[in-house]
Each structure stands twice: as C-alpha cells, then as structure tokens.
Amino acid sequence: MIRLEVYGDAATMASVAQLLDESEDVTRVRLADTVRPGHAVVVSVIRPRAVDRVLADVRAHGVPDEAVTLTREEVLGQSTTGAEAGLVWEDVLGMASRNARPIARYIAFMIVAGVVGSYGVLDYNTILIVGAMAISPDLLPITAVGVGLVDRRIGLAARALVTLLIGMTLAAAAACVSTSLQDAFGVIPEDFDIHSTVLGTLTTVSNETIVVALAAGIAGLLALETRASSGVGVAVSVTTIPAAAYLGVAAGLREADQARGAVGVLAANVAMLIVGAAGTLALQRVLTRRAASRPEPRTILRR
Numbered sequence: 001m002i003r004l005e006v007y008g009d010a011a012t013m014a015s016v017a018q019l020l021d022e023s024e025d026v027t028r029v030r031l032a033d034t035v036r037p038g039h040a041v042v043v044s045v046i047r048p049r050a051v052d053r054v055l056a057d058v059r060a061h062g063v064p065d066e067a068v069t070l071t072r073e074e075v076l077g078q079s080t081t082g083a084e085a086g087l088v089w090e091d092v093l094g095m096a097s098r099n100a101r102p103i104a105r106y107i108a109f110m111i112v113a114g115v116v117g118s119y120g121v122l123d124y125n126t127i128l129i130v131g132a133m134a135i136s137p138d139l140l141p142i143t144a145v146g147v148g149l150v151d152r153r154i155g156l157a158a159r160a161l162v163t164l165l166i167g168m169t170l171a172a173a174a175a176c177v178s179t180s181l182q183d184a185f186g187v188i189p190e191d192f193d194i195h196s197t198v199l200g201t202l203t204t205v206s207n208e209t210i211v212v213a214l215a216a217g218i219a220g221l222l223a224l225e226t227r228a229s230s231g232v233g234v235a236v237s238v239t240t241i242p243a244a245a246y247l248g249v250a251a252g253l254r255e256a257d258q259a260r261g262a263v264g265v266l267a268a269n270v271a272m273l274i275v276g277a278a279g280t281l282a283l284q285r286v287l288t289r290r291a292a293s294r295p296e297p298r299t300i301l302r303r
Contacts, residue, residue, distance in 0.1 A: 002051050003071040006042045013040035025050030051088045096147035099140035100160035109137050110167040114174030117245025133237035139220045146277030168244050175248020199246045203261025205268045213239040213269040217276020239269040
C-alpha cells in the first residue's frame with residue numbers, strides 16, 4: 001500500500017484532509033495538529049493506481065512537493081488478500097532521477113566489473129563473466145533513460161544516457177588496462193586466442209543480439225518497479241558487460257577489428273535495452289491510467 005503524509009498550515013491541511021476523505025481511492029485519513037502552532041499533518045493510505053491523480057489534487061491546493069512524503073509499505077498477514085499492485089509514477093520518476101547520476105559507487109562498481117570481466121575473457125572463465133554481470137549496476141541508468149523518454153523529460157534521459165555511457169566506457173577501459181598490464185607482465189595464458197573465446201560472437205550483431213537485449217530491457221524495467229532489480233540485473237548485464245569486457249580485452253591486445261565489432265554489438269544492445277524499457281513503461285502507463293478511470297464498487301474499501 002502507499003502511505004501519504006502531507007504537512008503544512010492548519011487551514012490548508014484541513015482542506016486537504018477533506019479532499020482525501022472524499023476520494024474513493026483513499027482510506028484511513030487522519031488530521032493531527034503538530035508541535036508547531038498553526039500547523040498540522042494529514043496521513044492517509046492511497047491505492048497505487050490513484051497516487052498520481054491524488055497528488056495532482058493535493059498540489060492544486062498549493063502544497064509544495066517538499067511537504068509531501070510517499071512511502072510504500074508492505075502489508076503482512078491475511079489483510080493482503082486482494083492487495084492491489086500498480087504503477088506509481090512518482091515512485092518511478094524518483095528512482096529514475098536518483099539513478100541518472102554517475103555517483104562514485106556506480107563508477108566503482110563499473111570499473112570493478114570491467115576488471116573481473118577481463119579475467120573472465122582471458123581465462124575462458126564463465127563464472128567470472130557472470131560475476132562481472134552481477135557487479136554491474138548498468139540496469140539503473142538504462143531504465144532511467146526509458147523513464148525520461150516516456151515522460152518526455154529530455155534532460156533526465158540525457159543525464160541517464162551520459163551516466164550509462166560513462167559506466168560502459170569505464171568498464172571497457174578497466175578491462176583494457178587490466179589486459180595491457182597482464183600482457184606486459186606475461187601472465188596471459190599462452191594458449192589464449194581472442195577469436196576462440198566463449199565471447200567470440202560478440203563482434204557481430206545478430207537477431208539474437210536484438211531479441212535478447214529487447215527482452216532484457218522489458219525484464220529490467222519490471223524488476224526495478226518490484227524492487228527485484230538485484231537478481232534481474234544480472235540478466236540485463238548479459239547484454240552489456242560481456243561486450244564491454246571483450247571490447248577492453250581486444251583493445252588491450254590491439255585487436256582493432258575485434259574491438260570495432262564489440263563496439264557495434266554493445267551499441268545495439270544498449271539501444272534495444274532502452275527500447276524495451278521505454279516500451280514497457282509506456283504500455284504500463286496507458287494501462288494504469290485506464291484502470292484508474294474505471295469506477296469500482298464502494299464495498300472494496302472500508303473506512
């Protein structure tokens with residue numbers, strides 16, 4: 001369920017409380033005075049499908065965004081029967097805004113993923129490649145780009161895309177540096193052949209490249225909404241980190257043709273991931289708006 005808390009002057013909060021209490025999609029409306037004289041707080045529970053509409057009505061009363069707090073709470077026990085799941089656009093937009101910035105933790109994870117991935121490629125070790133995919137947080141900016149495109153927030157989409165490109169560049173660069181150092185110290189396996197690695201097909205864009213990346217974009221967006229991104233993120237990264245690591249290894253070994261092919265595959269994967277995420281989100285938004293416009297029996301909600 002979604003818990004809404006609104007804070008402001010007492011007169012405005014009384015008006016907001018009345019507004020919420022009259023809505024069929026809002027329950028458990030409470031109005032309480034605060035320690036500060038002349039101020040009050042309104043607390044209520046909102047159906048997920050109605051959050052965006054209710055927030056628009058609250059803002060129409062002159063309530064600033066900083067005075068509004070939304071919390072997603074999990075309901076336990078038998079009371080979860082018939083619980084409603086829905087897309088909360090404010091939640092999605094908030095996550096996208098946070099994920100569109102190249103924070104230090106994101107950069108560190110991408111560099112580490114590139115180093116681990118390079119060892120996976122050089123040692124023919126699929127476990128290390130999967131480990132690199134698990135480390136990479138590239139799902140976050142990918143979905144943020146999709147959110148920006150769907151909501152026509154070009155600035156948000158651009159910031160997220162730049163963050164994604166920074167991450168992919170750092171991962172490939174880290175793999176390149178790692179490979180160059182291993183080559184300089186002579187620790188690359190003597191029988192290593194970049195043309196015969198398990199990732200050797202990552203130099204050509206195929207129908208598999210397109211379909212897998214598109215499906216991964218869909219899964220990634222749905223996983224982010226349900227807070228299951230840590231698991232599905234590995235599936236998303238299967239289309240990015242292996243290609244970035246292979247690109248770095250090829251560059252480190254001065255295999256220009258292989259590197260150019262990996263760049264093409266990586267670019268195609270990123271494009272289809274974004275298309276899959278944006279398309280899924282756009283469809284969800286349409287379905288959510290239709291569901292919100294359908295009236296339901298009053299008996300579903302009890303005050």
